[in-house]
Amino acid sequence: MDGGTVEGVVPPILRPEHPTPRPLSALVDEFTLETVGDADGVEVTGITNASHDVRPGDIFAALPGLRRHGAEFAADAVARGAVAVVTDAAGAAVAGVDAPIIVLDEPRAALGEIASWVYRTREDPPKLYGITGTNGKTSTAFMLEGLLADLGFVTGLSTTAERHVGDEIVTSKLTTPEASELHALLARMREAGVRAAVLEVSAQAIERHRIDGVEFDVVSFTNLSHDHLDDYGSMEAYFAVKLELFTPDRAERGVVCVDSEWGRRVAEETRIPVTTVSSTDAEADWRVDVLDERVDGTRFALVGRERTIEVDIPFIGRHLAVDAAIAILMLVEDGFELDALAESVRRGVRSTLPGRMERVSGDRGPALFVDYGHSPDAFQATLEALRRVTPGRLVFVFGADGDRDATKRAEMGRIGVTYADELVVTDFNPRTEDAASIRAQILEGARAVDPARVHEVSPEEDAIRLAVTIAGPGDTILWAGPGDADYRDVAGVREPFVARDEAVLALHEAGWAE
Numbered sequence: 001m002d003g004g005t006v007e008g009v010v011p012p013i014l015r016p017e018h019p020t021p022r023p024l025s026a027l028v029d030e031f032t033l034e035t036v037g038d039a040d041g042v043e044v045t046g047i048t049n050a051s052h053d054v055r056p057g058d059i060f061a062a063l064p065g066l067r068r069h070g071a072e073f074a075a076d077a078v079a080r081g082a083v084a085v086v087t088d089a090a091g092a093a094v095a096g097v098d099a100p101i102i103v104l105d106e107p108r109a110a111l112g113e114i115a116s117w118v119y120r121t122r123e124d125p126p127k128l129y130g131i132t133g134t135n136g137k138t139s140t141a142f143m144l145e146g147l148l149a150d151l152g153f154v155t156g157l158s159t160t161a162e163r164h165v166g167d168e169i170v171t172s173k174l175t176t177p178e179a180s181e182l183h184a185l186l187a188r189m190r191e192a193g194v195r196a197a198v199l200e201v202s203a204q205a206i207e208r209h210r211i212d213g214v215e216f217d218v219v220s221f222t223n224l225s226h227d228h229l230d231d232y233g234s235m236e237a238y239f240a241v242k243l244e245l246f247t248p249d250r251a252e253r254g255v256v257c258v259d260s261e262w263g264r265r266v267a268e269e270t271r272i273p274v275t276t277v278s279s280t281d282a283e284a285d286w287r288v289d290v291l292d293e294r295v296d297g298t299r300f301a302l303v304g305r306e307r308t309i310e311v312d313i314p315f316i317g318r319h320l321a322v323d324a325a326i327a328i329l330m331l332v333e334d335g336f337e338l339d340a341l342a343e344s345v346r347r348g349v350r351s352t353l354p355g356r357m358e359r360v361s362g363d364r365g366p367a368l369f370v371d372y373g374h375s376p377d378a379f380q381a382t383l384e385a386l387r388r389v390t391p392g393r394l395v396f397v398f399g400a401d402g403d404r405d406a407t408k409r410a411e412m413g414r415i416g417v418t419y420a421d422e423l424v425v426t427d428f429n430p431r432t433e434d435a436a437s438i439r440a441q442i443l444e445g446a447r448a449v450d451p452a453r454v455h456e457v458s459p460e461e462d463a464i465r466l467a468v469t470i471a472g473p474g475d476t477i478l479w480a481g482p483g484d485a486d487y488r489d490v491a492g493v494r495e496p497f498v499a500r501d502e503a504v505l506a507l508h509e510a511g512w513a514e
């Protein structure tokens, strides 16, 4: 199981409350599936690939994984009420269950289409907006949802931070859920009357068939930078996966930020019509001209070939202005008039971004922000933005997560000490890795720039306390990594940990907060 061992830390999976039963035999006929056992008379109401999520009437998708084969859990799934199993030949050989088994060469590749059939998610779908890129997906998604809500839509949202079904909010596990969970979420949204849904799409989701069976009205590309090379090996391979979202099977239209070379390539190589936006390239269809950067917000002009609007967002930095522009343009691409959007932009973009550049300090002492950034490019964007609104020094606290792309760690250290005045290197979800050796990799990059401004403190609650001691009024502290997470993962065990709360406590102990 990927969720932790601590109760309350594993987020719930949202499902339709009143699914319509469908005959398994109709599924077998429609997809011409090879079946062991008798599908006749079996009624299906759901599907899942996680044995602990099985409900009576489900199909259990027993998928081969990196760590184990889901078929190991088939008996448990059937005991919980699964009425059929979908798996591959290896899974069928070990499933050992008294239930019909559908055997496929690649069950993961079929999961999206089967889940879409089970939950009928192609029937009268809501408007669907998908956002991909290395950084800014969650931020853009929240801003877009805010706009849609202001336009009067009942909205749905699926991000790294939270999933929303109208007013219902749960925390997320993966950025993009597995296909069976995603289609269940869409079915739950339909029950709640959701007419517009915004989905964050990770590279892993595209590659691992998590968004199969979903057809987006508009997709967008924020940027691409060093991350996830443990999964993809090279930036070229990482790019190729992202590009797949911009194909006619996946989406009708797109919005592409061409600030980076990767964005320019998406715009060139896409197979769907796209509009381009940039804060640096005057040739783009739309330009983001930042007019004013303040500690409480940013004002920018969104300049088109024929129209311009001015936009205020309550977030710091031009990178978030670009995210806001992408959100607005996704609606323009979907047929909304920019002028008609202006009022909603004024009100709707004023949503909150959980754990993204979130200010947790009050009026006294240093300003303290908790952020979710965990890549060199995100660090640079946030530190440069904070520098422009900080009269004093910039103190940066971060760690690099374990069991994830180790090749970015030294670069994170280098960026950290280059763009901040003081750097406190600490821990962040070491998972199954040794925390000290992760810190050592970061420190190697940081100390090569300037060892005098680099501190090493473990664990993170001590690190934030040191930062609060170093900083004073007029200074800014950025704690990057944990964002809005409510746990930390040490030695593969998740324990409750909320960075915001630790940060406020540290400020309180230093006399800067009540």
Ligand SMILES: CC(=O)N[C@H]1[C@@H](OP(=O)(O)OP(=O)(O)OC[C@H]2O[C@@H](n3ccc(=O)[nH]c3=O)[C@H](O)[C@@H]2O)O[C@H](CO)[C@@H](O)[C@@H]1O[C@H](C)C(=O)N[C@@H](C)C(=O)N[C@H](CCC(=O)O)C(=O)O
Pocket (backbone or CB within 6 Å): 001, 002, 049, 050, 051, 052, 062, 063, 064, 065, 066, 067, 068, 069, 070, 071, 073, 173, 174, 175, 176, 177, 178, 202, 203, 204, 205, 208
């Ligand atoms: C590399 C990757 O994406 N792995 C995902 C994948 O794991 P896997 O295929 O190796 O599965 P496994 O753990 O071997 O288990 C095999 C099967 O047995 C099932 N099982 C397993 C145990 C059990 O008790 N019962 C059970 O049914 C599992 O649900 C699975 O279907 O399927 C699992 C079940 O759905 C996921 O939890 C797991 O995500 C892991 C935790 C992960 O860390 N993924 C990251 C890399 C990821 O996907 N990140 C992106 C965003 C990144 C970003 O933008 O920063 C994301 O979209 O979240």
Ligand SMILES: Nc1ncnc2c1ncn2[C@@H]1O[C@H](COP(=O)(O)OP(=O)(O)OP(=O)(O)O)[C@@H](O)[C@H]1O
Pocket (backbone or CB within 6 Å): 133, 134, 135, 136, 137, 138, 139, 140, 160, 175, 200, 202, 222, 223, 319, 320, 322, 323, 356, 357, 371, 372, 373, 374, 377, 378, 379, 381, 382
């Ligand atoms: N357009 C952008 N360019 C660079 N950095 C950005 C941009 N937008 C947001 N960031 C920074 O990237 C970090 C992550 O932001 P956000 O959560 O919105 O991205 P994400 O793509 O959803 O990340 P993840 O996929 O890891 O969930 C934050 O530090 C944020 O300040």
